[in-house]
Amino acid sequence: MKNLRLSMKGRRAVSGYLFIMPFIIGFVVFMAAPLIMSLQMSFSEVIVSKNGFIFNSYFGLSDGQTLGGIYAAGGFSAVFKAIPDLLGLDNYVHALTVDPTFNQLLIEEITKIATHTIAILVVAFVIALLLNQEFKGRAFVRAIFFLPVILSSGVLVNLETDNTLMQGMQELISEQTPFTVTDSMMEILRLTGLGGDLLDIVFELIAEVYDIVMGAGIQIVVFLSGLQNVPASLYEAADVEGCTKWEAFWMITFPMVSPLLIVNIIYTIIDFFTKMGGDLTDLLDEKLLNFRYDHMSAMSWIYFLVTLAMIGICALIISKVVATDE
């Protein structure tokens, strides 16, 4: 009988599995299975018919039996037909070369993410620095900067982006006023020949300052918590040694907070990618409405892989640059 009893280590392992059991069940049933199914769709031709879905699989299977077997067990009534003479990557090729808009939207999205992430991080860091100083009404200002986390979620984002009345009003205002301050500033800077492309990017960012601040709520709080965890004695010691504030910033503040950069970058990218209501998600929704599940799956897989690649690259670069004490 004694042999049946588990060791301490074994019992801990069993308890651990019991604790994470909800996640395992959920992951297998509601994440892994749909994920495989969507991958399957992206490699097939999906035809919606009265009897359900027909998957014309591009895999070189004899009669689609193997794949059909998975779904019969997974509770999915679909008819599989194998088309051996077609390539499995057909939907991907279609997404990248045939579809007129996907390519363009994807590239737009990527550049937008790159500029936005950098802008959000810089803005969040500067705001966190300001909010870490002592001044009257600090609690109130902090509360306002966190408000976007509530205001820019779910259905509210979509409503804000297609606020046509606001756009109409903006156009009206710009028609009535012959020139605005920003426009004339832009003109002057362009005429003097300063900058060029770089300046255009800066102007674009200024125009989108609202989006940037609205997307920076969590990041500000994360940076702020990092700033508050820097021991004050470090600054005192630096001050005694004759360190200027500027030097103290680069020698103490920045290295101490930089580990949080990685968290914030990853959070920003994920937040951007998973947020509904971009042009790309509109395209995906349109595919969904036209029952092109195969095209949609292929596109969203490309999208997903691009996200992963971007996060990976960022994490790699940052972990090389940033000082970590671990």
Place this chain on the structure above:
Amino acid sequence: MSKKIIEHARPSESFWVRNRKSGGYLLKKTIGNKAYKFIRFLLLFGLCFMIVQPLLSKISVSFMTELDLYDSTIISIPRHLTVENYTTAALPALLNYGKSLTNTLVISLCVSLLQVASATLVGYGFARFNFPLKKFWFFAVILTVVIPPQTISTALHLTFSHFNPLGIVGMFNGGEEISLLSSKFYISLFGLTHVPLPYFLMSATCMGLKNGLYIYMIRQFFAGVPQSLEEAAYVDGCSTFKTFWKVILPDAVPILVSCFLFAFVWQWTDTFYTKMFIRDTSLPMLSMKLSGIAEALSKYLESIRGTGNVATMGHKQQFVSTGTLMVIAPLLLLYLFAQKGFVESISSTGLK
């Protein structure tokens, strides 16, 4: 140089005397400081105004009559103050406010409570136990955060409409899968509303909205709790689960509260799962009703004024503003009282 050092400035002396003694340094420093404070004030004020301005403009528009919208002399202060927009927007034809508020409230409460409960168990499991494949499962948690929901939306929908995980359901149902999305599987709660079963299934198994994030936050918190606390409990003969329940959990309340607040707010405004799970129009939800409020207004006006009376763009936008305010009002109220809970969690876990 040495002369200046001897002339010590006293706090009792006037500013200008002290300035002369310092050789003009005090004046420069003071002006610099004041200028910095002024610029900081301008920057913060501007940014705060930018965040709050859309809310303010919505509030002002929501109290205007339709006539005020077209009057170009009126910019932000309504001439004919009215609450008619609110009463109209609350009508069953538009937001159906009373009913959808209860539905949204109950569903958001249930979902976020379940989410936090399951995330707590899983987070504790990851923070304290060593088991085979732990790294793999934690990678899976991260994966659930990273995957854009659109990628699996179709397949997830099919999973629920043909529900038969691993053939288990089929065994009881004569080989047939069942559609969990039908209203047969709505669970009645307190006689207030019906909650679709998939909501419970998803949130109890950590697959709800941003659930991976909560697991991560809670795990970070538990990882920071000293291990000696549990060891002491084990030595005293406390079982694993009892230790978790009696020793660990009471300390974790603040982080659990803030996870709950996040889950509640995000569930409140969610359209992704709501669109997927609720097909039945007898179960109005605020987020869905709000996204369709412009069309609903047109239909409503047609029904009371006769055909051809479509709502103008401005009128529609006015109702979008009013509806948005009505939807977020409870959230703003919550934020007002629980602001600390929202912000401090992120600070306390460090999110590293």
